[in-house]
Amino acid sequence: MTILGHLDQHPGLNPPDFSAVVTSVNDNSIELDKTFFYPMGGGQPADRGSMISESFECNIADIRKKGAVLHQFESSKGTVNVGDQIDCSIDHIWRNKLSKMHTAQHLISALANEEWGANTVGNQIGFEKTRIDLEFENRDRFDRQYLEQLVNDTINQNLLVSMDFRPSGELLDNPLVRVNMARMPPNIDIWRTISIGDLDVCPCAGTHVPNTGMIPEIEISRVKSKGAGRLRVEYLLKEQ
Ligand SMILES: [Zn+2]
Incomplete structure (x- = not known):
């Protein structure tokens, strides 16, 4: 059965920060075990935001859903690895x-x-x-x-x-x-x-x-x- 929609969005304004586990890292893109970021689609641009862990921080510049949700990052510092716990913030103003x-x-x-x-x-x-x-x-x-x-x-x-x-x-x-x-x-x-x-x-x-x-x-x-x-x-x- 196929269901439309990114199921995990917070329904109101000011979506809360959340914590997730990194499941894949490729070039400038991270996948997580769960995400509340909105990926581009339906005429609406993707969310922006940031991620930070003990060894890494970055801005999230774009998000695409291609099967998995790919969080494309920029302005990163440090290193990120599969299995890392990472704290995620969605840009409220945007x-x-x-x-x-x-x-x-x-x-x-x-x-x-x-x-x-x-x-x-x-x-x-x-x-x-x-x-x-x-x-x-x-x-x-x-x-x-x-x-x-x-x-x-x-x-x-x-x-x-x-x-x-x-x-x-x-x-x-x-x-x-x-x-x-x-x-x-x-x-x-x-x-x-x-x-x-x-x-x-x-x-x-x-x-x-x-x-x-x-x-x-x-x-x-x-x-x-x-x-x-x-x-x-x-x-x-x-x-x-
Ligand atoms: Zn709508």
């Missing part, structure tokens, strides 16, 4: 901002779908700004200011953001699932699923905040054409 940006992306995608039937066909979560590509039947109906207001009103409703695991059948029958399940990888049986109030249900492996009230209000900073029927919407978080 992670918290991306979790807020990512949760805002769910809101924007859901509300654009609700209002105009728009489908999200791409997104790139960023620290300074995030972009979402939306595909419309009639993009002339899109109203940038109205969407911004809808999103900010929803943020201020303090909707709960919850996570659970669901089989494909449950998602196919749920009208709050706005992604096209036919476009999702066919080999997944169980989906890590993010629900936001009664607004949205979405299979997703990324990091989120547990309540929409933790997201600052957004500002749609740019809207541009991305070809027939498509618009690219870029947004910022107004306060940090």
Whole structure:
């Protein structure tokens, strides 16, 4: 059975430090017996952070999941060996901002779908700004200011953001699932699923905040054409 998602993420802001055992070291990459770092995926950049042991310290510059989770390090001092106990810290400023940006992306995608039937066909979560590509039947109906207001009103409703695991059948029958399940990888049986109030249900492996009230209000900073029927919407978080 294949399960979507990196299962061990802390669900809120400020993910705690953790300790792990090094299971593999190759070039500038470490594997651990467990990890709470988020690897790049789903349009969200990898976590950053640091690791320290009795004989070694480094910054974590990137994390990729290729079967195993590979923690790519830089600025290292000392030596690291398989079997070493190592203390790991996730960069809170980086992670918290991306979790807020990512949760805002769910809101924007859901509300654009609700209002105009728009489908999200791409997104790139960023620290300074995030972009979402939306595909419309009639993009002339899109109203940038109205969407911004809808999103900010929803943020201020303090909707709960919850996570659970669901089989494909449950998602196919749920009208709050706005992604096209036919476009999702066919080999997944169980989906890590993010629900936001009664607004949205979405299979997703990324990091989120547990309540929409933790997201600052957004500002749609740019809207541009991305070809027939498509618009690219870029947004910022107004306060940090
Ligand atoms: Zn997500």
